Amino acid sequence: MATDHGCPVPGARAALLLLADGRFPAGGHAHSGGAEAAVAEGRLRDAGTLAEFCRGRLHTTGLVAAALAAAATSGADPLGLDDAADARTPSAAQRAVSRRLGRQLLRAARAVWPAPALDDLAAARPRGVHQPVVLGLTAASAGLLPLDAAYAAAYDCVSTPASAAVRLLGLDPFQAAAVLAALAAEVDSVAEEAEGAGRRALREGPAALPAGSAPLLDLGAEAHAGWAVRLFAS
Amino acid sequence: MHRDGPEVFPERYTASVEVGERALRVGLGGPVGSGKTATVAALCRALRATVSIGVVTNDIYTREDADFLLREAVLPAERIVAVETGACPHTAIRDDISANLEAVEELEEAVGPLDLVLVESGGDNLTATFSRGLVDAQVFVIDVAGGDDIPRKGGPGVTTADLLVVNKIDLAPYVGADLERMAVDAAAQRGALPVLFTAVKQPGGIDPVAAWVGDRLAAWRAVRT
Ligand SMILES: Nc1nc2c(ncn2[C@@H]2O[C@H](COP(=O)(O)OP(=O)(O)O)[C@@H](O)[C@H]2O)c(=O)[nH]1
Ligand SMILES: [Mg+2]
Numbered sequence: 199m200a201t202d203h204g205c206p207v208p209g210a211r212a213a214l215l216l217l218a219d220g221r222f223p224a225g226g227h228a229h230s231g232g233a234e235a236a237v238a239e240g241r242l243r244d245a246g247t248l249a250e251f252c253r254g255r256l257h258t259t260g261l262v263a264a265a266l267a268a269a270a271t272s273g274a275d276p277l278g279l280d281d282a283a284d285a286r287t288p289s290a291a292q293r294a295v296s297r298r299l300g301r302q303l304l305r306a307a308r309a310v311w312p313a314p315a316l317d318d319l320a321a322a323r324p325r326g327v328h329q330p331v332v333l334g335l336t337a338a339s340a341g342l343l344p345l346d347a348a349y350a351a352a353y354d355c356v357s358t359p360a361s362a363a364v365r366l367l368g369l370d371p372f373q374a375a376a377v378l379a380a381l382a383a384e385v386d387s388v389a390e391e392a393e394g395a396g397r398r399a400l401r402e403g404p405a406a407l408p409a410g411s412a413p414l415l416d417l418g419a420e421a422h423a424g425w426a427v428r429l430f431a432s
Numbered sequence: 433m434h435r436d437g438p439e440v441f442p443e444r445y446t447a448s449v450e451v452g453e454r455a456l457r458v459g460l461g462g463p464v465g466s467g468k469t470a471t472v473a474a475l476c477r478a479l480r481a482t483v484s485i486g487v488v489t490n491d492i493y494t495r496e497d498a499d500f501l502l503r504e505a506v507l508p509a510e511r512i513v514a515v516e517t518g519a520c521p522h523t524a525i526r527d528d529i530s531a532n533l534e535a536v537e538e539l540e541e542a543v544g545p546l547d548l549v550l551v552e553s554g555g556d557n558l559t560a561t562f563s564r565g566l567v568d569a570q571v572f573v574i575d576v577a578g579g580d581d582i583p584r585k586g587g588p589g590v591t592t593a594d595l596l597v598v599n600k601i602d603l604a605p606y607v608g609a610d611l612e613r614m615a616v617d618a619a620a621q622r623g624a625l626p627v628l629f630t631a632v633k634q635p636g637g638i639d640p641v642a643a644w645v646g647d648r649l650a651a652w653r654a655v656r657t
Contacts, residue, residue, distance in 0.1 A: 225530035228518030302530035365519050427493045431516035431531075 207341025213311075214342055217333075218350045220357055225302035229295065230362030230430035231255065231355065235418030237366045245373040248363050252356040252381055258410040260355035261388050261395075262286050263330040265407050267351040268344035268396030270334025274404070276319055276327060282404035283328035289416040291423035293328075295432040301326030303333060313339035334396075348392040352385045362430060455486065455546040456652040457536060458645060459525065459567035461589055464555025466575040467599040467632055469497045472550050474638035475645060476506035479548070483649065486539040487512045488532060488551045490521045497552055511543050521554030529566040536566075548649060558587035569648050571641070575600040576609035583617035591621045595628065595644050602631040 236242035242251050266279055287293045308316045315335055330351050337347035360374045398406040460468045476485055489497040495514035502509055515531045517524040524532055536549050551567055562570045572593035574582050577600055583590055596618055604611055618627045631637040
């Protein structure tokens with residue numbers, strides 16, 4: 199957490215809570231993080247399979263998102279990071295969703311933590327920038343550190359499917375919260391790894407970012423985008 | 433709340449199109465099956481010759497309402513967009529309006545300039561109201577067949593909507609609804625706010641609602657100029 203590094207800006211720790219809150223109004227509530235497709239395929243059925251699903255997501259796309267976010271917070275060129283995110287997102291459906299969520303987060307961020315960097319990004323890419331990149335710049339505007347941005351990305355990557363599973367499966371919400379609590383140490387280690395990768399990317403360029411992917415998530419996202427009836431947008 | 437526009441249409445959105453460049457946004461909420469989509473369809477038919485309209489629907493499952501409006505051909509297809517709500521229409525119209533704001537702005541960008549954007553909520557419970565960050569005025573649609581005690585029960589939709597429409601009065605004799613009692617209860621809940629009793633599917637049934645929307649449009653234009 200930010201305390202390990204000292205908080206440079208008063209209120210920064212509380213700002214991290216606000217940014218990571220699932221109720222932060224940036225469009226995430228309409229997305230399941232791949233959970234809806236996994237439920238339909240029978241891979242996500244209960245608290246145990248939810249934990250496995252979240253763990254897989256955390257160590258693959260979660261790590262990538264967290265590293266992109268940390269790099270953006272530390273000042274790497276957001277447009278270069280946006281291209282890097284494209285290259286690391288094989289599913290066209292997921293690329294579109296990530297851009298859309300990025301644009302929605304940018305809208306919220308510009309109202310909540312106004313900053314010229316956010317306005318410049320909106321002007322440079324009016325059709326949207328990948329969500330983790332916007333998250334990183336938002337964190338910087340809120341006075342947060344790269345590690346904080348990595349935490350927000352890593353936590354979002356597991357909390358999104360967990361809250362969707364409560365709606366999709368009628369899963370006991372206490373069990374879903376317990377799944378997230380049990381993953382806390384892994385979220386820590388992914389965030390720290392991502393922070394290091396973000397620092398390398400700042401020195402060596404975006405090619406230094408991790409490129410883990412989860413083929414079942416990609417396939418699920420592509421199939422889900424074609425469903426006629428679904429509860430979640432992704 | 434932050435209000436820097438004239439009182440009739442307070443500045444109700446953030447990081448969005450400048451005031452004066454955008455359409456009036458009217459939200460339609462209310463319980464499932466009360467006639468929201470029928471009202472949207474009838475409003476489009478009544479107003480489309482003189483008013484440039486776009487429609488945003490918020491379905492629980494993808495795009496039922498949008499598809500109905502497309503089948504009925506109330507507007508060209510490119511003027512109707514569906515927002516996905518993650519099984520929670522009231523969240524998408526009130527707590528996190530991101531996707532709806534985007535949909536409204538994309539409509540204006542693609543087919544604008546528009547005079548009026550109608551945002552239909554997916555059918556929800558009696559507490560679902562629109563954020564003032566999303567719409568400039570909201571209509572709450574209930575119907576006589578849903579129980580004539582709904583106005584008495586109140587709730588934010590019935591109590592605070594800018595217009596309450598009590599729809600399907602053609603069915604009142606069949607369901608034993610007491611329209612006078614509904615009117616008295618609604619007035620008690622709403623004070624001076626308007627209530628219209630109508631049947632939007634009957635010939636001319638939409639006219640009072642269309643007239644109310646017309647008045648809102650005139651007020652909006654007066655503020656813009
Ligand atoms: N009898 C009668 N039926 C109506 C009226 N308005 C709508 N309906 C019917 O009520 C049902 C639900 O209407 P709809 O507009 O889809 O409701 P929504 O869920 O609120 O959008 C449909 O079968 C409509 O045809 C009306 O004024 N009178
Ligand atoms: Mg409807």
